[in-house]
Every structure is written in C-alpha cells, then in structure tokens.
Amino acid sequence: MSNLIKPYLIETEPYYSAQGDEIKIFSAAIERGLPMMVKGPTGCGKTRFIEHMAWRLKRPLITMACNEDMSASDLVGRFLLDAQGTVWHDGPLTLAVRYGAICYLDEFVEARQDTTVVIHPLTDHRRILALDKRGEIVRAHPDFRLIVSYNPGYQSAAKDMKPSTRQRFGAINFDFLPRAQEIQVVAHESKISSEHAERLVRVAEQSRALRGRGLDEGISTRMLVHAAGLMVESISAHDACAIAMVAPLTDDPDLHAALLGFVEAQFGPKE
Amino acid sequence: MSALRNHYQVEAALENRLRSLRDVDEATYSVVLACMPALEDLAKDATDLALLIDVIALVAVEAPDCSASLATRLHSIPEALSDLECLRKWAVHGLQRYKDQAVQRLFFFSYEDPSIFSDQRTEIDSAQFIRRRDMLQSYLSGFGVNDCRLELHDPQAAKLLPPSVSLSREIIRFPRRLTDVMANQRDALFRAAIAHAAAHFRHSKLLRPAGARHPTLLALISLVEDARIEHLMVKDYPGLHALWGKFHTATRESAGFDLPGLAARLARALHDPNYHDKNAWVQSGLELFTEAVQRDPYDQKAFDSIGRKLAISAEKMHQHMPENYRPAPVYRDDNLLLWDMNPVYQDDDRVVVSLKDVQFRDLEEDISPTRLMDVDMRRKSFYPEWDHRLDVLRDDWVTVIEPPLSAIRYKTSPKARTTKVDHQTQRRVVDRAIRLNKLAEGDELDLNAIVDNAIDMRSGTQPDGRIFRRHGRRRKSSAIVVLMDQSQSTERYATGTFTTVLDIEKSAARLVTNALHSNENRVALHSFSSNGRHQVHYQTLKDFDEDFGAEPQARLDLLRGGMSTRMGAALRHASATLSARSADYKVILMLTDGQPSDVDVLEDDYLIADASHAVLCASAQGIKTFCLTLDRRADAYVQKIFGMRNYLIADDANAFAGYTGKAIIKLISN
Numbered sequence: 001m002s003n004l005i006k007p008y009l010i011e012t013e014p015y016y017s018a019q020g021d022e023i024k025i026f027s028a029a030i031e032r033g034l035p036m037m038v039k040g041p042t043g044c045g046k047t048r049f050i051e052h053m054a055w056r057l058k059r060p061l062i063t064m065a066c067n068e069d070m071s072a073s074d075l076v077g078r079f080l081l082d083a084q085g086t087v088w089h090d091g092p093l094t095l096a097v098r099y100g101a102i103c104y105l106d107e108f109v110e111a112r113q114d115t116t117v118v119i120h121p122l123t124d125h126r127r128i129l130a131l132d133k134r135g136e137i138v139r140a141h142p143d144f145r146l147i148v149s150y151n152p153g154y155q156s157a158a159k160d161m162k163p164s165t166r167q168r169f170g171a172i173n174f175d176f177l178p179r180a181q182e183i184q185v186v187a188h189e190s191k192i193s194s195e196h197a198e199r200l201v202r203v204a205e206q207s208r209a210l211r212g213r214g215l216d217e218g219i220s221t222r223m224l225v226h227a228a229g230l231m232v233e234s235i236s237a238h239d240a241c242a243i244a245m246v247a248p249l250t251d252d253p254d255l256h257a258a259l260l261g262f263v264e265a266q267f268g269p270k271e
Numbered sequence: 272m273s274a275l276r277n278h279y280q281v282e283a284a285l286e287n288r289l290r291s292l293r294d295v296d297e298a299t300y301s302v303v304l305a306c307m308p309a310l311e312d313l314a315k316d317a318t319d320l321a322l323l324i325d326v327i328a329l330v331a332v333e334a335p336d337c338s339a340s341l342a343t344r345l346h347s348i349p350e351a352l353s354d355l356e357c358l359r360k361w362a363v364h365g366l367q368r369y370k371d372q373a374v375q376r377l378f379f380f381s382y383e384d385p386s387i388f389s390d391q392r393t394e395i396d397s398a399q400f401i402r403r404r405d406m407l408q409s410y411l412s413g414f415g416v417n418d419c420r421l422e423l424h425d426p427q428a429a430k431l432l433p434p435s436v437s438l439s440r441e442i443i444r445f446p447r448r449l450t451d452v453m454a455n456q457r458d459a460l461f462r463a464a465i466a467h468a469a470a471h472f473r474h475s476k477l478l479r480p481a482g483a484r485h486p487t488l489l490a491l492i493s494l495v496e497d498a499r500i501e502h503l504m505v506k507d508y509p510g511l512h513a514l515w516g517k518f519h520t521a522t523r524e525s526a527g528f529d530l531p532g533l534a535a536r537l538a539r540a541l542h543d544p545n546y547h548d549k550n551a552w553v554q555s556g557l558e559l560f561t562e563a564v565q566r567d568p569y570d571q572k573a574f575d576s577i578g579r580k581l582a583i584s585a586e587k588m589h590q591h592m593p594e595n596y597r598p599a600p601v602y603r604d605d606n607l608l609l610w611d612m613n614p615v616y617q618d619d620d621r622v623v624v625s626l627k628d629v630q631f632r633d634l635e636e637d638i639s640p641t642r643l644m645d646v647d648m649r650r651k652s653f654y655p656e657w658d659h660r661l662d663v664l665r666d667d668w669v670t671v672i673e674p675p676l677s678a679i680r681y682k683t684s685p686k687a688r689t690t691k692v693d694h695q696t697q698r699r700v701v702d703r704a705i706r707l708n709k710l711a712e713g714d715e716l717d718l719n720a721i722v723d724n725a726i727d728m729r730s731g732t733q734p735d736g737r738i739f740r741r742h743g744r745r746r747k748s749s750a751i752v753v754l755m756d757q758s759q760s761t762e763r764y765a766t767g768t769f770t771t772v773l774d775i776e777k778s779a780a781r782l783v784t785n786a787l788h789s790n791e792n793r794v795a796l797h798s799f800s801s802n803g804r805h806q807v808h809y810q811t812l813k814d815f816d817e818d819f820g821a822e823p824q825a826r827l828d829l830l831r832g833g834m835s836t837r838m839g840a841a842l843r844h845a846s847a848t849l850s851a852r853s854a855d856y857k858v859i860l861m862l863t864d865g866q867p868s869d870v871d872v873l874e875d876d877y878l879i880a881d882a883s884h885a886v887l888c889a890s891a892q893g894i895k896t897f898c899l900t901l902d903r904r905a906d907a908y909v910q911k912i913f914g915m916r917n918y919l920i921a922d923d924a925n926a927f928a929g930y931t932g933k934a935i936i937k938l939i940s941n
Contacts, residue, residue: 071706079722086726202507206413213412258409261462268513269459 001060002099008060016045016052017185022172026053029170030102035123035146037108037166040174043220045185046149049174050104059143060101062092066111072118076131088134097122097129100143108148113162122146123168176208182221190228196237199266200224203241206262207249214255219245237267281317288324291873295328296335302342303327309346322355322660325874326362330380332803332871333366334373337380344381351385360388360661364426367665390429393448397423399457400445407461411443414469421465423447435597435605436464440477443468443604452601459517463602466511467497470504471608476571481610487530487585487592492578493606494534494598495560498541499574502564512542518600519543523550526599530590535599537581552588556581648675654843656804659880669840671807705743713739748791749856750815751935752845753780755798755830756863762832765901768925772864772901773832779862779899779931780812780827784819786932793854796823797845798830801837803871808834809844815852838867838912839881842896846889857894858938860931864901866908882912897938899931 001009029036030053038046047063054061064075077091096103108116121128127140148169150161177185179201187197201224208218223245230240238260246259264270293300303310303324314320323345331338341362345351351358365383369376388394404421411419424434424444433446445464452460471477475496481489505512519542521535528550537553539546541560548554559577566573585591598606649672656668707713709720717740727734761773780796788794796812812830813823842859849857867878886896898909898918909918919934921927 073719078719081722081725085729086722199509209413209415209417210409213417214409254406255409257406257458258413261406261410262413264462264510264514265466265508266510268510269517 005060005062005095005099005101008062008101009058010051010055010061013055014048014051015185015188016048017177017181017188019174019177019181022049022174023053023056026172027057030057030145033127033145034170035148035168037169037171038147038149038174039152039171041176041217041220042151043222044174044176045221046174047104047106050102050147050149054102054104057102059145060096061104062096062101063104063106064092065106066108068110068112070111070115072115073133075115076118076129079133088131093119093122094129094131094138096146097138097140097144100141102145102147105146105148107150109150109161113165116161116165119146120164120168176204176218176221179205182224185221186224186228189225190232192228192232196231197224197228199237200228200241203245203259203262203266206265207245207259210255210258214252215250217249219249219259223248238263238270241267281321285317285321285324288321288328288873292324292328292331295873296331296338299327299331299335299338299342302339306342306346310352313346313349313352319352319355323352323358325660326355326359328873329359330362330366332873334376334380336373337365337377340377340381348385350389354386354389356661357389358385359658360663361385363658363661363665364388367668368425384428387426387428390448393426393429396449396457397447400447400461403458403461407465410462411465411469414466414473416469416472419443419468419472421445432595432597435601435603436468438468438471438604438608440608449601456517459514460602463511463514463518464604466504466508466514467501467602468604470500471604474500474503475609477608478611479609481612485582486596487590488579488582489610490534490592490596490598490606491581491585492575493609494538495541495556495574495578495581496571496609497598497603497606498538498560499564499568499571501542503568515600515602516543518602519546521599523548530585530592531596531599533585533590534592538599538603552581552584555584649673650675652844652847654840654847656839657881657884659876659884664884669804669807669837671809671840671844673809673811702743702745705745706740707743708740709735709737710739710741711737713741715740746791747855749793749858750849750852750854751783751787751792751794751858751860752849753783753794753796754841754845754859754861755780755796755812756836756838756861756865757798757800757830757832758836758865758868759800759833760836760865766903771832773830775901775927776862776864777827777830779928781824782928783860783931783935784813787935788819793852794819795848796827797841797848799837799841799844800832800834801840801869802834803869804837804840807837807840807844809841835869836863836865836867837869837878838863839878839885842882842885842889846885846892846894849889849894850892856938857892858935859889859894859896860935860938861896861898861913862900862931863898866902866905867912879908879911886913895938897934899927899934901927 026036026049038049040046051061073091075091075093077089077094079086080089081087090098093103095101105111118129121130122140122144123146127144129138129140130136131138176182179198182201182204183194183197186192186200187194190197192200204219204221204224207215211218227240227244230244231237235243241263242260246256246263249259250256289300289303292303310320310323314323327338327342330341351361361383362380362385365376365379369379400423407421411421418441420442422442422444424437424446426447427433429448433448433450434444436446437444443465445461449457449460484492501511501515519539521532521539523536526532526535533550533552536548536550537556540548540553540557548557556577559580560574563570563573563577598604652671652673653667654669654671655664655666657663658665708717710717717738720735720738720740724734724736724738755773755776757773761776762771764770765772765775784794784796793815794813795815797809798812799807799809801807810826810830812826813819817823838861842861845859849859867882869878872878889896896913896917898913900909900918900920902909903920903922905918905920909920912918919930921930
C-alpha cells in the first residue's frame, strides 16, 4: 500500500450494530467492484456503517463532503505552483483511484450535476479517470471503490441525481434501527443506562410519527446519543432532551410543545 | 348639536336596516315591526336595536323560517338583548351547526337558549383549547393516532355541569368549560386526556355490546378498565404516571362516601401505590385489581368480574351511580366508546340471492354509455370568513365553486394590440449554482486562473490579470394571479367611454400577461363572481403554466359579467392556489370596479372587514396583494382592505391598462 494513502486507514473498530444483512451484501458488492449508494434519513448511521466497512475490509477511506461550491477540480486535482514551475496535485478522488482506496462522497446530491459526471467513466466497465488538464488517463487500482450517500427525505424536492448517474450504483436503504437495537446503540455510545436509553428511544419514535405532519425528519439516533451524553454529564432529562433533541429539530411553537409532551410522557412532568 | 346629528344618523341607519330586512323577508319584517315597541323598551338605544336587526337579517337571508320564529320569541328572552354579541355568536353557531338540517335548525332557533355563549369563563376556556389544538393534534399523532380530530362539545347553558371528555373513533370532544382546574394545569390536563384517549385506542376493546347491564355496573367496569389501560400505557410511557397523578386528588375528606366519591378514591388507589385508603370497598377493589394485574393484565374477563363484584357490594351498601356521574379525575372520558348501547344484530335480515333470480344481459347487447350528466364535476373548496363584530373566523363559511376546464373549442379573435412593459428592473438573487470565473474583480480568487497567470508570467508572456471569481445571480421568479371581478356592475360602461368596465379589465389582464409571462414570471388569470355564500363562482381563464395561446384568450374574450363581488372568498382561494407554488414573489393583482358586496349580506362593513382579513392572511403567507379599481369613490374602503399604499384608483378608464403595468412592475421590483 502506498504511503500516500496509509493515513486514511482506520485503526480501531468503529462500533456498528447491523440492521440486517447489509454487511454481507456490502462486502459482496465491494468484492465485485460495484459502486454503492447508501441512502436514508439523517443521523441513522450511514457514515458510521461506511467507516466500519472500511475497517473491516482493511482499506483506506477517503471522505469528501459534497457541496454546491465544489468543482470538478476539487475532486480530481489541479496544477499548483512551486519554485520550479507548476506541479500537479491529485485531488481526493484521483488519490483513491491511483492507489486503491475507498472514496466516499458524503451528501452526494449537494454537488452540482455537472461536477458529478466526472465519476461516470469510473463507474462502468472502463474504470478510468480522465485528467484532461494533464492529458493523463488514470486506470483505477484494483482496490479502488466508490461509495456515495445521500438523504432522500428533504433534499429530493429541489435536488436530485441525473438518471445517468443514478443507474451506475447499487443502493442500500437505511432506516432507524428497531427499538431494542437502537436502545443498545444509544446505551453503548453514551454509556447511559439502558432504562433511560429506552425512554429516549420511545420519545424519538413518537417524534418520527410526526414525519410529514410538520416535521421533515424525526429525532435521529445521533440526537439521542447527544441527549444521552448530556444526561450522563448529570444534566436533567428534560433539559438534555430540550437542548439536544427538541430545540434543534423545530422552530414551530406547536410542534415544540408537542415534542416536549413526548419527553414528559417518558420522564414525567417537569418540576 | 353633534349629539343630535349623531342621533339622527343612528335612526337613519336603523331605518335602513329595517328596509333591507323587508326586502329579504316580508314575514320576518312584519313580526319584528309588531314587537318593535317591546324591543325599544328592552334595548339600550337605537345602535343596539340596529345590531339586533343585523342578527335577525343574518338569519333571515339564510333561513327565513328560523328568523321569523326567532323574532316572535325575542321579547320573551330579554337576557339575549342585553348581550348582543353573545346572541350573534349563538346565531352564527346555529347556522353553522345545522347547515344542511332544516328541521333541527328551526328547532334550534325556536327553542334553544341564546345565552349559551354568555359565560365569560366558558369562552376563555374554549379559546384556550382552540389555541392549543394544533399542538395537541401533533401530540396525539405521536401516539400513532392520526385520523382523529379534536373538537369542543356543543355549547350548553352555563348553569349545567359540563360534560366529560368524549371519545369516538373520529373525534375527541373536550368540554367548553373546565371546572376545578387551575389555569397553569390546563395544558397538562389536555395532554393527560389525550394520552388517556390514546391508551383506550391502543388497549381497549371498543364498542362492546352493553346488553342489559345496569349503569352502575357499566361505570364500575369502565373504571377498572381505565385503570388497566393506564397501567399498560405506563409500561411504554413511564412519565405518564406522574402526569395523570397530578389530577388524582380524591381523599376521604374531599371526595366523601357516596358512590362517585368512593369511585374517585378507588381510581386514585388503583393509580397511586402510595395512597392508602381505609375504606373496605376501596381496599377490596385494590386487592382484586393488583392480583389480576399480576396474573395477566390482558385478560379482560378477569377485570370485568372485578367491576361486577364491586357493583354487587355497592348494591349491598345501597349505593348507586347518580344520573350526572362524571368519571374522576377530570381528564378521563365518559367511556361511551367502550360500550355499544344499541347493538344491531343483522343475522336475520341477510338476503340470500340465488342465481335464478338474476337476469343476465345478452353479451352482444348494446350498452348505452354511462350518463355523466347528473354528476357534479365542479370542484368545491370551503373557506372561512371573518366576522368583524365578534373577531372570529366562521369556519367553512363560504363555498368556492370552480368549473372543470371545458374542452369546448373556442373561436379565436384577432390578437389585440399590446404595449410591451419594460420589466428589466427586477431584482436578482444570488445563486451559488451559477459561477462566474476569470473576472477582473470578485469575491474570491480563481485558483485555476492564478496558475495560468503564473505560467504566463514565467514563460515571459503578458498575463491575463483576471484572477477572481464570484457567484452568479439569477432573476427572481414570481407567480402572479390577476384576479378579475366579473360582477354585474362590470357590464356597465365606464364613465366617459363606450367600453364596458369588464373590457377594460380584460385589456389590462392581457397587457399584464403579455408583458410578464416568461420563464421566471408566471401569470395566471382568474375571475370570480358570487351569489351568496354557498356559491362563489371562480374560474381559471389561464393557468400559471399554460401558454397565453388561443384557448385562454378565447376564454377571456367570452367572459361576461353577472352576480356579486364576494372579494374575501376569492382572495382566499387565490392565496391557496399561490401558496401551492414555489416562487420568490407571489402577487395577487385585483382588478375591480367597486366595493365588495353580496346578496346575502346586509351589513355595510362585513365584507370589507373580511376582505381585509383575507389580505392579512395572504401577506402572512408571503403573498402581496394590490388592487386597481375604477371606482372614483373607492378611497373609503379600498385602503381598509389593501392597506395604505397597495392600491391605485384609475380615474381615467383609458389609462387603466397602463396603470396596471406600472403597478405590477412596482410590485415585483422591490
């Protein structure tokens, strides 16, 4: 393995609790070189899953968070200057392609559609990356893999992928974990008692029932871990939930009050 | 002097009202005239009397039979005359509640007590519930109950004991007055009641046949059932125990020894393990319940038998549930959803159809196409209306009717000459998806351009020098509804011309559409006229995404005037259409020739106040409104409706179309 991508190796196991047989499916897809797309609501464990898989498969993971401002050269690289003249500098995608790492493009639909077409020749039988500025064709290292993630819930109205981009990927759907498992995850991540973790998870479940009834997304597992963390730091349950779950989720006073009602249904009326 | 003038004005207004009442319904008018002397004695002054006539007229235009019967009993209910606001509320409630039931409506106006809205406490409590309703609806959805509305009970006289919360599968009804609940406990009470209702929906067997069970037995079985479902609910939602506990306040001293008191103490004992009650009946109930819960909390039969045992021992104590029993504590519902009092057994009237009795049609036989003539294809939407005397919205008061888009081919008329309006003044907004590279100045450095420059310098050629970049801007998009008043008055000729008002409106609409309809700006042409609150006709002449081609132009040409101007309803409907669209600017441009009016409204200010409320609601949704009117005396009302600067009075008909262009540019350029 090249020294250039060694720092991207994940040394310790990231905690991950599987929803189904996604580990098996994903390993098989990686084995066959199939580009993968993971989608699901925010804070349900997509990124954690990818980190876990990179650790499991012992491949370096190069992550890139996409945004509207991103240009193709931010992905593939550009010429820079030094004392002698211009030098080519590989972008994160080229780095992964050249030396064989997993390239993970987070929130992929946030990037503009004309930026994302550079991945097209990488994701079919050709497996090449054309660096037009350099006049170079980079053939992908056998270990190179491409993974993208996005959240179909709130983004799809305004932003979407081109069908020609979409069709190159296999897709795994993520959702929030079943109750017992989510309790276990929250308890593990925050070191809170499982009794309190259960109460938090039930608050989240009630909030998820409001999805599409005023809320874009319910309370996520990530928010639960945050709230549980505050409770471990001996913040009262009501305050922890208000700070880490209710207030960030909505600005609407009616929904805010309803969410506090769900907290009350688990932890009792606030003194 | 001025007092005297004022007096005459009031008298004149009263005369006016009476005259219009006579036009609406002769019979009511004669009844009112007959008891006028008595009314004059009862009413404070002529202003009050005029308000009273308003209420009668309000009922008269809708239901003449009711107004006549109301007028005849007026002198026998003097208390109604002392509080006219309450009388008006009561009349509106009656018209709303029995919209389609003429018999019940007549009964309501002939016999019901008009003072049901007079109690201030009740009104405050009801208003508080209405304010909380959206929040409570979300709270209920959190328990997985999505198709249940929250409503208030029907109003009742203040001296009666308010009913309990009442459940049905579709509606949860709350009492209008909450007795014995502190103001700061109200929200908790609402939540407790909803959580209890959710527990019923989740764990109770609903609508069991009640059979011949005695009311005392039903009440006690229900009490045990309430405790059982709360016990189950607390397993999933532990915080509810404390929430419900707030309202379990019965003690030996406060609740007493009659059966409702004992029942309240038992309810508390079943809820709260720290509460000790020495009464033998309560203790036996608690023991039986604890044992049954430990055995199997889902075994409904076992719990029913506890209720039965309790009823028997109550019988031995000669204790019965009184008629007006309300389950305690207050958050609990009347448990009517648990029982089906009149179960219908349909086993016997099942019809058995044998094949012999069925006639078969020949396969070849020509089947005439289904007749669609009787099906009403029109789309109806309901909107509220603002009652400025009561400061309330009357829910679902007006019906806006839209015809289906007809498929008739229209003859096209020659294209009208139009003036192009310059609208290049529009604002632009930053769009990060547009990127401008290689600029001489900009917000940030363009890295690629810098490298090119450096290469040029080192290779000894002249560098370009343009090394900046910034984000581009795009035009703001707008959605504009041109709302045309097509009432009867628009058929008259505009002063000093040989063109009708409607034709002037049409040319203004054409001008706006031709000048503005583009990729960013979408213009829709709508028109409206009304014939009472049940028929506000609304027509889409051109939709937002439709080209202004032959068909919409022909629709516009064919537009004829007729009927009245219920402006508020039209504005609400236009706002609803606009709020479904995504655009940076949303604008309603109202073209009209006079003030709002309708056949079923006799009060002068009512429709003006309603239109003004509709404008406020629109602006709360980010929709701007602007009015162009040909009425020279419009100052009096148009400012009240649209606000200080959002109207233009075109006193010259020829300039109307030109003004329209200016107005719309003003609207979308800032």
